[in-house]
Amino acid sequence: MTLLDVLIALPALGFLGVLFVPASSRDNIKHVALVLSLVIFVASLGLIGPTLAAGSARTFETDLPWIDTPAIRYHIGLDGLSLWLIILSTLLTPLCVLVSWKYIDHRVKEFYAFLLLLECGVIGVFAALDLFLFYVFWEVTLVPMYFLIGIWGHDRRIYATVKFFLYTMAGSVLMLVAIIWLYTKTGTFDYTVIQSLIAAGRVPMTALEQTLMFFAFFVAFAVKVPLWPLHTWLPDAHVEAPTAGSVMLASVLLKMGTYGIVRFCLPLFGNAAYQWRDWIAGLAIIGIIVGALVAMVQPNMKKLVAYSSVSHLGFVVLGVFSFTQQGLDGAVYQMLNHGVSTGALFMLVGFLYERRHSLEISSYGGVATVAPQLTTIFMITTLASIGLPLLNNFVGEFLVLQGVALHNFRWAVFAALGVILSACYMLWMFQRAFLGETPEEVEHHVHDINKRELAAILPLVVLMVWMGIATQMFLRPIGAANALILEQSKVGIEYQVKQGSSRQVAEVRHAR
């Protein structure tokens, strides 16, 4: 039993444990949830050392039979791609517990139970190496999120949560077809085996079949990302979810989609992915620009942040489909950055909501004078989100743009437009909400950030700076994993990076 098994088992046990605590002892439940999620987080840090040492090899592998016919195995493992996403999940769970401490005041027991179940699901998704197991964890995350939005959400929560469930479900049944289809071709669900079979050319697939397979997987992931035009569930879900739900959704659940694309679509169906790259990049660019423009006109803060997610995740998809090391590194780094900075934004918006009970930007104004610390943190987060150098998003966006420019310069031009637009809508929101006149309601209700809230947000602020400066520490394992994935996805692709470009690549590598 490895540490990774323990990390999957602990939240699951926590889920069952919390269920059996009497509902009346609310404080005990909160404390149990907090301590347990902190323990999980600290334990997850133990994953870093061995994974860094292993380079592109897998660590913490467990491979046990689960079901004999068909051969389904409990096969999990870790590489540089999964590592930080798992740690991001384990970090955000205790922070979400802190954020919900006061806000969640009814059905406390169920709330924390579902939060822990969600953590179990997402760690499983990022660790699973058996396609079937992956699907199981993927679906398992749906149920707690469904209840988190449905029970503790705002007014239109039911519409939002059902929409969320159905969109994801419709996408994922297609993935199930593809998974079973792969099984009938290869006789196994084991991702590593299937990958090596495909790489060895031992899986007979026509071009059409490969394209269909690719899209069956891709649509499931694209719904989750969400890629324009499949994104419409996201603003609803975000706006209606409680703060912790929004944070988990934005920071972790959306990453399941992009993670799936990088982990499965590229290495398994490299040809199809490469063939369709222009179309998908086109959708990603539309997402970047449309998401940003729609964000700009939102009167509702949460909706604004939600649409900014559509825009930011467009970058991630674009980076992936640039098929360059930089683009892919940047994309994965951007997944983490978005998790940190958008998670922080949703927390901050949540803090404001708890004070003023409104999400409308127009209800605020001059918050800076009454809550200076809150404002400072919001400012740092805003700057991180729009990609200020020395803060985390800059590195990711830069790498994505660089990779994209190597591949297709025009894409980079359009994508860069998104960066500019993000500065517009974020700074404009900041200006309207935090600067200017202070209305009476704001003066009465909005007080500065308290210790609990500070404890929840500070780790993320530290990360924004840390990830902006100590980039190398995070990027090295990611780069190693991505190099392997690119290698695998090149099966049969004529690699089109031209001579001049590879010199640039070398220079960039050197500089890094």
Place this chain on the structure above:
Amino acid sequence: MPASFPTTVEYIRILPETILIIFGTLLMFLEGLAGEAHRRNTARIALVALVAAFAATIYAGMMPGPAFSDFLIVDKFATFFRMLVIVVGVLSVFTSSAYLIRENADSGEFYALVLFSISGQSLLATANELIMLFIGLEISSIATYILAGYLRDDKRNNESAIKYFLLGSFATAFLLYGVAMIYGAAGSTNLNEIRRVLVDPDAVTSPWMVGAAAALMFVGFAFKVSAAPFQSWTPDVYQGAPAPVTAFMSTGPKAAAFAVFLRVFSTAFSGMNESWEPIVWISALATMIIGNFAALTQSNIKRMLAYSSIAHAGYVMVAITAQSDVGVSAAMFYLAAYAFMNIGAFAIITHFARKGEQYVLVDDLAGLGLRQPATAALFSIFLLSLIGVPLTAGFFGKFYIFKAALDSKLVWLSVLGLLNSAVAAYYYLRIIVVMYFHEPSEAANSAIPPTPGIQFVLWGSAAATIILGVFPSLLLDFANQATVLASR
């Protein structure tokens, strides 16, 4: 065929049915002879009968083989379905006893009818011969017709029973006509014999007659399993019948009907697979679509679950379309999984509806999650399983079915079927939405905790749903062995 007296082993092979019939008759006598005080024991006697029949099924399963001049056959396939219908019977007795006491209709006849019905289904599972099949079907159906109209002062019960009876007998007539024609064509009613004749091109004198026979029998079976286009009786009958009877009808008789469907079409007609595949293909798809889309707009839970039961029959039809051993075992697994989750769901409805089934609307369940968290959580498990969320039996059921379909290269049927299951998520979720996200209704506020009998059914079915969802091999391995039908 030389006349010979049946041996002891042959009697053992029919022991479960014998036990059920004897106890059923005993219950009818007791009903007349015993006093009021003893009537309370009828449910217990029925349980003893079922447990004994279960033991006898296992015992008979240990000495497989044909009985009574090849009229019956005890193989693993038969044993599987015998066990399944008996378990359904046990759960139904528990659910019904609470219901009958509440409705002041507690009497021995009910349990006697349940036992007769199960004996018929058990006989269906073992039938290796068309006359036997017909007898089993009639025993099972007639008892079920009466059960559907059991509360004779209740209008809905009466409507349900009449509709079920009239349309049911019509369908049986189709089946019987098919039997007659195949006898004319093949000169035998024994399934293996028919198959032997049909695969021999010289022996079949009139192919159209065989085709017509197969079509007529398909109509009969499709009616019994409520597959499109012969599903239209289901919503009315299921809605009108007493809730525990609906639970029983939608699982026991349906499983048995699927058992003969599978046996007949994979033995007798196995030679003409290619010609009936498109028919089953279309029927499977239509059944899923009609069931799921009609269920979307229902406000009555019983009616919604009736349409859902049509949709689930469609999934099993997909497994039949696959025409493979994997398909057969997938269908078997699915029917077992469906039995547990559906009886569980109906047990909650039975309990929650209160006297006279007042509360059977989806909206009546509002706020049950607050008032009775345990009941609502169990209901959610059943509903999630009906949706097909992983780690529940329903998920593996669907998984095996669509895997079988893809193995047989039914790509489009799988894609459309799975998209259907995404549509289905909507109406099952609606119940969860109402239970958890709405303010408690008057019905939820006045809800009383489930009686011990109902509790047993709920926890038992939920445990089975989860266990089969985590360790499906427990059942699937058995189903896999059972798919090798004796004749093949």
